[in-house]
Amino acid sequence: MKLYTYWRSLATFRVRIALNLKGLAYDPIFIDLDAGEQRSAEFKAVNPQMVLPALVEDDGHVLFQSMAIMEYLDEIHPEPALLPADPRGRARVRALSLISVADSHPLIVPRVRAHLGATFNLDDAGRMSWARHWFAAGLDAYEAHLARDQATGLYCHGDRVTMADLCLVSHAMGYKVFKGGLDQHPTVKRIVEACMADARFARAQPLRQPGAPPAP
Ligand SMILES: N[C@@H](CCC(=O)N[C@@H](CS)C(=O)NCC(=O)O)C(=O)O
Incomplete structure (x- = not known):
């Protein structure tokens, strides 16, 4: 998996924690938000919203929006659970x-x-x-x-x-x-x-x- 990330991106921070809790390795790809790299054509092709994070699975499937990514990771890797049972x-x-x-x-x-x-x-x-x-x-x-x-x-x-x-x-x-x-x-x-x-x-x-x- 590839995670488009930047040090101060709080949305990506949430996803980095989720990946760590689930024990999932990822290759980071750094997008410098202070330099405006999120608006580059290259990144726009990954996430047309031009915001971090984006998580790209090994088959090329792109996930975006941190909460959706956290819930997705929780569904495909249920342990440890990020949501209660009730x-x-x-x-x-x-x-x-x-x-x-x-x-x-x-x-x-x-x-x-x-x-x-x-x-x-x-x-x-x-x-x-x-x-x-x-x-x-x-x-x-x-x-x-x-x-x-x-x-x-x-x-x-x-x-x-x-x-x-x-x-x-x-x-x-x-x-x-x-x-x-x-x-x-x-x-x-x-x-x-x-x-x-x-x-x-x-x-x-x-x-x-x-x-x-x-x-x-
Ligand atoms: N609701 C989105 C927020 C995405 C977002 O705004 N990410 C920020 C970094 S934390 C970003 O990339 N901002 C770029 C910009 O504002 O130009 C999520 O939770 O993923």
Whole structure:
């Protein structure tokens, strides 16, 4: 399998963790988002949406959208399961996942930040403030749900890692890249620390990818 990836792509981070948890090897193909390589004709032929990640199976089949890829991997490699067995549990895990995937992350991706600059003259500091605002709003939502719900355990849903943890970790570590911390979100912090103690999460994280700046 080939994974089109970039160090700071949070959507790809989610997929890298899923691949590691499932024990699946992949060849990384680096697309420099800061240099705009996602808009090259070569990558557009792989994913016409011009966003990472894209996962290309050995027969050439292309998968895109991180949540669809995670669920696909879970269906063809069921162990360890990324979704609970019961419908309510699956709904909760998907809902927690979507706080980041659908509601927060889309607001801070490079094309949105670039549009804010090019069309609305928002400077670097303003775009940073925008991104941190939406990361923090997502963390507030996670914290409120996770702290009040008895279904929360060592991880987002019970005591086993689920897709919600992959999404939460990508969100929290992305906030770190944007110089944010988790002190105001203790339940999130506890779960993220539990996940990041696992080498399969840790080696997928942005700052450990080729091309990343040195860790602070
Ligand atoms: N909902 C998509 C998000 C895809 C996305 O926006 N990826 C970002 C990197 S995390 C990207 O490639 N952005 C390119 C751009 O904004 O130009 C997913 O979860 O896969």
